[in-house]
Amino acid sequence: MEKAFAYICASEEAALRQLKRYCRTVYELGYVPICPKLSDSQYLQMENADEKREFQNISRQKLCRCRMLVVCGNEISSSMSAEIGIAEKRNIICTTLEGLAKIKKSEPYDRL
Numbered sequence: 841m842e843k844a845f846a847y848i849c850a851s852e853e854a855a856l857r858q859l860k861r862y863c864r865t866v867y868e869l870g871y872v873p874i875c876p877k878l879s880d881s882q883y884l885q886m887e888n889a890d891e892k893r894e895f896q897n898i899s900r901q902k903l904c905r906c907r908m909l910v911v912c913g914n915e916i917s918s919s920m921s922a923e924i925g926i927a928e929k930r931n932i933i934c935t936t937l938e939g940l941a942k943i944k945k946s947e948p949y950d951r952l
Contacts, residue, residue, distance in 0.1 A: 848875035908933035
């Protein structure tokens with residue numbers, strides 16, 4: 841069975857270990873985590889203005905290919921608000937990590 845892509849929406853200040861934890865949790869809940877802040881920052885240099893713009897373009901493209909956006913963390917930054925806005929315009933499901941966990945716990949229909 842194919843798994844849905846879930847875009848990880850987190851603050852720019854989130855540490856790599858936090859991002860890895862978010863991705864792991866989403867994976868364990870049965871989704872494919874897509875986290876540009878974790879993966880694309882490995883090869884793009886954010887201090888370079890052109891590459892930072894390219895990062896934003898790549899992130900937007902990845903978000904548009906996902907079935908849902910998962911908000912991770914306790915506060916929403918301006919970049920997170922922009923990602924949420926894009927998702928809402930494209931009718932992409934927006935939820936929190938806690939909300940996703942609650943949904944997965946209460947899914948009795950998987951056994952039908």
